[in-house]
Amino acid sequence: MSPGNPDTGRPLGIGVLGAADIAWRRTIPAIQRCDRLRLVAVASRAPERAAAFAGRFGCEPVTGYERLLERDDVEAVYIPLPNALHEQWAATALRAGKHVLVEKSLNADAAGAAALARTAAAGGLAFMENFTFLHHGQHDRVRELVAEGAIGTPRAFSASFGIPPADLSLIRYDPELGGGALLETGTYTVRAAQLFLGPDAEVAGAVLRHDPRTGVDVAGSALLVDGQGVTAQCDFGFTHLYRCTYAIWGSAGRISLDWAFTPPPEARPVLRLERPGVREEHVLPAADQFLGALTAFAGACADPVKHEEHGAAAVRQAALLESIKRQAHVVPPQCQTPARPDGRRP
Incomplete structure (x- = not known):
């Protein structure tokens, strides 16, 4: 199945790669409010976590991230994994032909972000970092x-x-x-x-x-x-x-x-x-900024211009974070100010 076009009237089938708290509390409920997306499955390495999500949200439980990416009815993925896993699984999903919405922060590596943007462009796929506040x-x-x-x-x-x-x-x-x-x-x-x-x-x-x-x-x-x-x-x-x-x-x-x-x-x-x-x-x-972000992602999946815009934005963000880490003067934790005899601090 080729990547779906939300503008045809058929909701885009989306899977969630990781049973994260942000997905449970915010993102999946917003997916279910978005008429341009259809929740297909949630994948976790722990079967009981996948089953809990499936039971609450009425989708398929999948054990293992690779198995979710093998599904033809999953045309796009949302990735709320820990930061260190974002780049790896975004790359794997793009190579599997899936549109990708990845939680921030993608990474602090401009070269890695640029490689992801190139992979997305070569496959005609959307690749978007999920800053929901931008959609308020x-x-x-x-x-x-x-x-x-x-x-x-x-x-x-x-x-x-x-x-x-x-x-x-x-x-x-x-x-x-x-x-x-x-x-x-x-x-x-x-x-x-x-x-x-x-x-x-x-x-x-x-x-x-x-x-x-x-x-x-x-x-x-x-x-x-x-x-x-x-x-x-x-x-x-x-x-x-x-x-x-x-x-x-x-x-x-x-x-x-x-x-x-x-x-x-x-x-x-x-x-x-x-x-x-x-x-x-x-x-x-x-405003519902989570719904706004998911609606924007669904639209971007059908718009090559948006593919380029979102990819470039992710690369700029990664480059700035990388530069901050490289240039930063590192200092130790602040010492707590001693309390006065009455228990108050000066």
């Missing part, structure tokens, strides 16, 4: 305001995505599985910066905070700059109060979002616009 309308509204001159000439972008410490047994703390804050939370801030910096953006400097207990980076910052001198400060980590924001600051104003990356479908984000003597708050429409 709040970012379109920010860009519209910037294009209208609401903040004058953009000068600087800043983004923060941090989450509190968690159980050290989680995949995000495992270096063998591609853990670390850069690939887990930093990747969002770097991708968001590219909405406002030019395509020539490069890394001007970076810091990664390394935790010797786990062997991964648990926090960091990166500074990007483009050919026009617009800068982007990207802060991220696992050792923080939860924060999920970005702002674009210009010669005549500033726009900020408080819930930039992970708003649930029912949330109505607030956009703040500051100009001399004026502060405005705009409550924006709610």
Whole structure:
């Protein structure tokens, strides 16, 4: 069976390569809300995991990733495996003739990402990194305001995505599985910066905070700059109060979002616009960004122009992450500030 065209009216058969938590909570429910996709099967190396997914979502359980890729009724795959396995299984799926939607971060290797993009192009296949936040309308509204001159000439972008410490047994703390804050939370801030910096953006400097207990980076910052001198400060980590924001600051104003990356479908984000003597708050429409991403992927499967766009975006992202890792000044974990006798911290 050749790859299906969602524009013919027949939903594209999609399989899930990996019984991951993000697939259970977010992505598969969104697949089932997408009328351009049809969930066929979920594969896991553990039969009981595949059976649990099949029981909940009404699809076929498959033991082993290779067996799922052998199925003719699977025309596309979604890959939510640990980061270290993304490149390997994206390549295997593309060689099997499947369109690929791979969870971020794909990798931090520009050459590897470029090889995947070439394989996809040679096979006429879609290859897309799954940044769902890009498919929320709040970012379109920010860009519209910037294009209208609401903040004058953009000068600087800043983004923060941090989450509190968690159980050290989680995949995000495992270096063998591609853990670390850069690939887990930093990747969002770097991708968001590219909405406002030019395509020539490069890394001007970076810091990664390394935790010797786990062997991964648990926090960091990166500074990007483009050919026009617009800068982007990207802060991220696992050792923080939860924060999920970005702002674009210009010669005549500033726009900020408080819930930039992970708003649930029912949330109505607030956009703040500051100009001399004026502060405005705009409550924006709610949006289902997971459904938006899956709808965009289904459309890309039928559009060779989108094949090229998504492949190029994945390569740029991988190149920036690779540059951050290569340039980063590595520092040890911060020492906790000693408490005062009354138990409070200074």
